[in-house]
Amino acid sequence: MSDCPCCSVKNYSECCEAIIKNESAPTALSLMRSRYTAYNVLKNLAFAA
Ligand SMILES: [Zn+2]
Numbered sequence: 001m002s003d004c005p006c007c008s009v010k011n012y013s014e015c016c017e018a019i020i021k022n023e024s025a026p027t028a029l030s031l032m033r034s035r036y037t038a039y040n041v042l043k044n045l046a047f048a049a
Helices: 016-022 028-048
Strands: none
Touching: 016 028
């Protein structure tokens, strides 16, 4: 996984992945980003299936 789907410049593994897995975020903004990322990741997986 490369760039995070939330449009940050971080890698996915360094950005939203940990937030999604831990289901906690340090800030409201990062929580919003992780929700957006989770939505897009799940959507992409559904399309790919
Ligand atoms: Zn992210």
